[in-house]
Amino acid sequence: MLNKFLTYEYLFALLLLTSASAAAAETAVPETTEVQDGEFYFDQNMLVGGGNVENLNLLKSTANVAPGEYQVDIYLNGEFVSNRIVEFKADARQNGLSPCLDKQYLADAGVLTSEISNIPSCSLPDLVTGATTDFKENELRLNLFVPQAKMRRTPRGAVPASSLDAGNSMLFLNYDANYYRSRSSGQTSDSGYVGLNSGFNLGLWQLRQQSNFTSYQGSGSRTNKFKSLNTYLQRPLLGLQSQMTLGDVYTSGSQFGSLGMRGAKLASDDRMLPDSQRGYAPTIRGIANTNAKVVVKQSGNVIYQTSVPPGDFAIDDLYPTNYQGDLDVEIQEADGRISSFTVPFSAVPESVRPGQFKYDLALGRVRNISNSNDFVADIVGRFGISNNLTLSTGVRGAEGYRAALLGTVFTNTTGAYGVNAIYSNAEVPDKGTQNGWRFSLNYSKTFTPTNTNIALAAFRYSTKGFYDLSDVLGLRAAQSKGSNWVSSSYQQKNQFTATVSQSLDQYGHIYFSGSTSNYRGGRSNDTQLQTGYNFSLNNVSYSLSYSRQKTGRTYYGTQNDANTAQSYNGSTENVIMFSFSMPLGGSNSWSTSYSRQSGNSKGYQLQSSLSGSAGAENSLSYGITAAYDDQQYSSGEGSLSGSLQKRFANVTMGATAATGRNYTQGGLSARGAAVLHGGGLSLGPYLSDSFALVEAKGAEGAVIKNAQGARIGSNGYALMPSLTPYRFNEVVLDPQGISNNNIELESQSSRIAPYAGAMVKVKVKTTEGYPLLLSFDQNLYPLALGEDVYDDAGNSVGMVSQGGMIYARAKGLKGVLYTRGAVVRCALPYEVSDKTAGQPLYRATTVCKRG
Structure with missing residues (x-):
């Protein structure tokens, strides 16, 4: 049934016509309209031909809504609870209407069951003493007010379990593809990459598959490789506040090193906790000399790849991870040069609230270390003892390997400290049984008076006999192949890492991150460093940065060449850069930088760039860079590069190009998603793991707000690419973009x-109809003012007004409407002669055919 109060144009026309008729009758009928107790009172004698008293009484008060069912947003004590259909009944005590709420719904919403009366009523004031309701019909919002003493105590931000949506069965596919072609010193190479992330849901069971395809052609050879990265089945377990995963999983890296395995995992999921009670991924900073491809690896696996323009860059959108594995970053320049550096990563110390227990249990066979297929059991748990103390423990076991952990996190006014010790007993090839310890101390603190933030400072020491399980399995695999094992943790003795930032208020900001590690067995030390200073003056931003990185590729795993294993660290390169940028109006800016390098590539580089965005919602972005390179191997070369990216409703396309004296480069990229569902196939932006399919039939062109420009397509669907799990998300449609003027959204948000x-799947109800203003001879057909008008399906589509007029919204420009009044029952045929599209009102005449 069409909600009458949603048709604002109908009310507007009705009031205008009523006012005109009343004015015409002013000389003949005494004026008796007045305001009583905040309500309008109408004298029925003023109405020509009488009126429908029941409908007109709806206009007497602010509750001008007929009894019936309406879909509304329900708020309890100011907090959103759910969106649902509620029946409203006539009730003089509630300003004309009272919502009918069942007792179980109130209990699920947080009302104490002991405070809910057993009387046979569905009115909130009857069921809960002191409770009230307030219905905002124009907003479709129902406010419930219940005394706090009668409510269960729940943390702020908690979402009732009854409001959680398991979603619908759909099949989705994310794709991220790029093509990269370069020609350097007469040699041409082509590389392609397609990352695929797909899934299917059946209730709470969720199947996921991640894979990629890489292609390379150069130096007379060609390789194509498809790799399945992960296939797993997962299911949230709300009662345990945990997530269960079957298939390809990773062990927790918060204490022991992370391992990939095929098996089962059960772990606490902090996302299920409310905001008031609840990861970490490092920011990667570096410097590129040309349009470069940046590849991020962890334990030898590619976890991120992107293209960056010349200059300093920051990657701050890595997925949060609990793994404890160094991130190897390779910068592959357009002219063929490769530089690399390592970002050490260990989990930030995390305290657990008093009484909370968090755990991570994994069982399975190792799959990411050469040909190892060992069975591994891994259990880690943390328990909050008090506000200042958390205890952690864990065990890890495999054939020929055992490890045990005991640790604590404690906090006081000087900061947060994490201390743990791990004992290992391992059967190591050519060394027999080895026993050892690893001790770790982590620290974090924000010093409020000085605005100094120590995000992470960590020191780790390992005795000679300590081995990570990954290194033991790697050594065994290498021995079977007669090769050597290389990893960032093997034979490591000490490691120190620190990430510090300091705000200088109006004078800028200083940051520092770095690490140093030393090793046994003759391997050289490994030191990484990034530091910089940023400040702004008169809308011009200045930056001074220093980076220490290594040239050559990073290696992980079994290596056949012993020299490769020994030269794992490569050679060191130092880069210092000064840059400034300034806005040029709109979304455009200009920047210039000067950098000097020492090491293998001595020299300097000067760059100047123009970048910005244009179009609706800044969907088009561009960048142009001119550079002069006077390094050791370039001998004074100029270069020009550019990039262009366009975000469409269904895909994001990009292109890059660069040219220099000895090289040319070009690249193309595409990123998007496809979803197969009961209504067909929908394309859209790249999807997160939780997303919405919005259905609004007939509303083609309507924009979904905060959805990367997604619009309702010709099939009536669009994709909202990201939802926050276990939190309320608002889906809002903007009707201004709808191409069909005869489509009306019954609700714009949910x-x-x-x-x-x-x-x-979010279904937005739409009504397709034409606004009609039908005239009739009121002397022949005395229809009652306020009488409802219905279509042939029995839906209320309009109302009889004064002056022999009927306003209605009908599905066609020709048809029959009906009245059911006590005075006259009519069939009202009509046909509009002027069918010009887009009119605010279509006019026609009608007659009453009694029946």
């Missing part, structure tokens, strides 16, 4: 709270 990994 709220959903999905489980993690849910694919939720």
Whole structure:
């Protein structure tokens, strides 16, 4: 049934016509309209031909809504609870209407069951003493007010379990593709990459598959490789506040080193906790000399790849991870040069609230270390003893390997400290049984008076006999192949890492991050460093940075060449850069930088860039860079490069190009998603693990707000690419973009709270109809003012007004409407002669055919 109060144009026309008729009758009928107790009172004698008293009484008060069912947003004590259909009944005590709420819904919303009366009523004031309701019909919002003493105590931001949405069964595919072609010193190479992330949901069971395809052609050879990275089945377990995963999983890296295995995992999921009670991924900073490809690896696996323009860059959108594995970063320049550096990573010390227990349990066979297939059991748990103390423990076991952990996190006014010790007993090839310890101390603190933030400072020491399980398995695999094992943790003795930032208020900001590691067995030390100073003056931003990185590739795993294993660290290169940027109006800016390098590539480089965005919602972005390179191997070369990216509703396309004296480069990229569902196939932006499919039939062109420009397509669907799990998300449609003027949204917004990994279908009801103003002879047909008008399906589509007029919204420009009044029952045929599209009102005449 069409909600009458949603048709604002109908009310407007009705009021205008009523006012005109009343004015015409002013000389003949005494004026008796007045305001009583905040309500309008109408004298029925003023109405020509009488009126429908029941409908007109709806206009007497602010509650001008007829009894019936309406879909509304429900708020309890100011907090959103759910969006649902509620029946409203006539009730003089509630300003004309009272919502009917069942007792179980109130209990699920947080009302104490002991405070809910057993009387046979569905009115909130009857069920809960002191409770009230307030219905905002124009906002479709129902406010419930219940005394706090009668409510269960729940943490702020908690979402009731009854409001969580498991979503619908759909099949999705994310794709991220790029093509990179370069020609340097007469040699041409082509490389391609396609990353695929797909999934299917059936209830709370979620199947996921991640894979990639890489292609390379150069130096007379060609390689194509498809690799399946992960295939797993997952399911949230709300009662345990955990996530269960079957298939390809990773062990927790918060204490022991992370391992990939094929098996089962059960772990606490902090996303299920409310905001008031609840990871970490490092920011990667570096400097590129040309349009470069940046590849991020962890334990030899590519976890991120992107293209960056010349200059300093920052990658701050890595997925949060609990793994404890160094990130190897390779910068592959357009002219063929490769530089690399390592970002050490260990989890930030995390305290657990008193009484909370978090755990991570994994069982399975190792799959990411050469040909190892050993069975591994891994258990780690943390328990909050008090506000200042957390205890952690864990064990790890495999054939010929055992390790045990005991640690603590404690906090006081000087900061947060994490201390743990791990004992290992391992059967190591050519060394027999080895026993050893690894001790770790982590520290974090924000010094408020000085605005100094020590995000992480960590020191780790390992005795000679300590071995990570990954190194033991790697050594065994290398021995079977007669090769050598290389990793960042093997034979490591000490490691120190620190990340510090200091705000200088109006004078800028200083940051520092670095690490140093030393090793046994003759391997050279490994030192990484990034530091810089940023400040702004008169809308011009200045930056001074220093980076220490290594040239050559990073290696992980078994290596056949002993020299390769020994030269794992490569050679060191130091880069210092000064840059400034300034806005040029709109979304455009200009920047210039000067950098000097020492090491293998001595010299300097000067760059100047113009970048910006244009179009609706800045969907088009561009960058142009001119550079002069006077390094050891370039001997004074100039270069020009550019990039262009366009975000469409269904895909993001990009292109890059660069040219210099000895090289040319070009690249193309595409990123997007496809979803197969009951209504067909929908394309859209790149999807997160939780997303929404919005259905609004007939509303082609409507924009979904905060959805990367997604619009309702010709099939009536669009994709909202990201939802926050276990939180209320608002889905809002902007009707101004709708191409069909005869489509009306019954509701422009709705709220959903999905489980993690849910694919939720959000259906927005639409009404297709033509606004009609029908005239009739009121002397022949005395229809009652305020009488409802219905279509042939029994839906209320309009109302009889004064002056022999009927306003209605009908599905066609020709048809029959009906009245059911006590005075006259009519069939009202009509046909519009002027069918010009897009009119605000279509006019026609009608007659009453009694029946």
